[in-house]
Amino acid sequence: METQLSAEDRKALMSRIGKIPITDALKLRMTALERGTCTLEMDRDLRYNGIFDSLHGGILATLADSAAAFAILTLTGAKARITTIEMNTRFLRPALGRVAAKARVLKAGKTLAFCAVEIEDERGELLVDASVTYMILRPK
DSSP: OOOSOOHHHHHHHHHHHHTOHHHHHTTOEEEEEETTEEEEEEOOOGGGBOTTSSBOHHHHHHHHHHHHHHHHHHHHOTTOEEEEEEEEEEEOSOOOSOEEEEEEEEEEOSSEEEEEEEEEETTOOEEEEEEEEEEEEOOO
């Protein structure tokens, strides 16, 4: 399978992603986007700390969910209607600095897509291991 996205596909995806408010609010940065994969980075913002003076788990789950969604959109197309239906998140270490979520689509069918997401810190330490399942909705 071709991993490179066409310039047209990339432009359509970036346009859709740019319209998602949480992407801007959390200052998510796209560092890689290929067919079936996505890497998103974000810097730790102390306003998003949890009880243990590290990045809140809900923010890390949002980062994993977003990376998975964008990886799926590389396969379904930018106009696809998709929604999370299940997510399993294992928090392994505290997030104390910049984090990167690397999402990979394991399988995408007609109605479901399964992703694996790993979130690492700037040293490459695994902080979060997540699996995300999305439903691909029928067009209106």
